[in-house]
Amino acid sequence: MKQLNRELESAISAALLSAQMDGQLPAFVIPEIPVSPPKRADQGDLSYPAMGLARLARRSPLDLAGLIVERLNSLAFIDCVEIAPPGFINFTIADDYLKRQVDAIIAEGEDFFQLDIGAGKTAQVEFVSANPSGPITIGHTRGAVVGDAMARLLEAAGYQVQREYYYNNAGNQMMVLGKSLMLRYRQQIGDAVDYPRDYYQGEYLIEIAAQLADAHGDALRDKDWAWFKDAAEARMFEWINRSLTAIDIQHNEFFNETSLFEDGRIWRTLEAMRENGHIYESTHWEGADAAEIADVASKGYEPATWFRSSGFGDEKDRVMVKSDGAPTYTLPDIAYHSDKLERGFSIAVNVLGTDHFSQAQVVKYGLRALGMDPEPIHVIFVQMVRAVRWNEAIGAYEAVKQSKRAGDFDTLDDLVVMTSADAVRYHMLARSPNSQLDFDVDQVVKQSNENPVYYIQNAYVRCAGIFREADERGFSDDGADLSLLGADELRFVRKALELGNVIEQAVSNYEPHKIAFYAHELAAVFHPIYDRARVLHSEVPPDVAKARLRFYRAAAVVFHRVLRLMGMSAPERM
């Protein structure tokens, strides 16, 4: 399927170039030509503002528009070209062309607007990457949904995509997890245990401990924390995967942080940075002022290993290896990302919470210190998400507390149970990643009947309903004459033809939420048509009915495609 605005952009560029060749316009480098749908229907289907180029061309905007139109090669899909003050060129798409696209859409099916922007290129999306120390929370879910939608859109753009989970199973937190489970287990078998406040407080560890006690009695009393760490990790990992699978998210690569320790890659990374002159040993960072040095001295640290990240623009240097010999989280992270770059992806998208902002910066400085170009890596930062609920008493929204007893929740599992996988996916996606999200529990749960989720899916359901009825009546669209389609149906086809640009923009700007808004707009165009353009109705002549049935087959293809791009289901009934 063609992206019509792209075709027009090339045509306008060509017109400008030919005018330059003939000396009609001065020489200048032709910039990007933005062609997009205008706001109002009487402004055509696609529009180009020539005002922006008027100064370069040394013409009045209207003159320039006129000149472009004169030199424009005729395009099969364009019916009418108009110039509107102060210098817009408005194009109308030919009805014949739109009618032909109905069959074209059906022929493309699941490949409708499968683009070739990324043909022959590889992309990786790293997302979720939650520590295996607890369940997937609402916060993780946002990253999960955004990342998976990004992956689907990249695939639609033609990239070969890998979905990766950086499995953060090394480090201090995992030790604490192991020790936590160990103590919970000992509590279960009746030992008097003092459970530290900075250990994991979640009830899920108590449940696992109870299961272990049921299965093994007190036979595990002599196992060390490492044994319990492995036990906890395995269960958490399984749990996380089950939760993600429930909203149709599957990674196809799991990268273990521990592997970076086992094969010594973190130390090789450190040495490579040292060889490039970016590592030093000290009790404090080189740029520290007197107050900082005094502060550090009071803590009595032995020298640590520092990365001179300030040389790359960082506000201060960072510790790579602590004075106790253990690496910080940053070192394996740099090693991991250097490995990622070495794998040669054209694009490596990383979906992170904004709390990782500084960390991501330091990793990029680290990659530069290794002599690598971090350019293929693009980070989508998703802002905080919190579940809120309207509190009538105070007349304001209130954050939902993390208390299962009170019927509140903060995990993906609970969210899915209370709403649905599709609702979770839509609501998490239908927001710009860099705006904070208040997930209104009541709106998603109680008002699910008037939810955009079902508004969109219902469009597909309605098509399916027509096909069922048509089958029962033995009515087919064989030999449909698409010239009988009306203005309503063509409006939908116009909207459907915008999908290519939506995919392209979502991919090139790393804005997967665009597809969610587009889906809603598409449904808003569809439903009124469904009301008016009936198929199996006594007053609709059979030849018109055939044409319409064909049209709805195309509409179903479009909705199916869009729903799948969002990772949502396309149900036949609701």
Next chain:
RNA sequence: GCUCCAGUAGCUCAGGGGAUAGAGCAUUGGUUUCCUAAACCAAGUGUCGCAGGUUCGAAUCCUGCCUGGAGCGCCA
């Protein structure tokens, strides 16, 4: 204190140099002999946080300020 993100309708949010700023929810009234109501039709609401600046043109770009959030660990 420094960095990043946000502030647009009553609420939740799109739009991020282009024509008269949009959607959902909420509110009000109406619509179904035949695929359909999780739908359709109709109605109303804005100092686009504030103040300057750039531009033919600013909700959009620049500067300053106000408000909310995140980050600035020898945590991960």
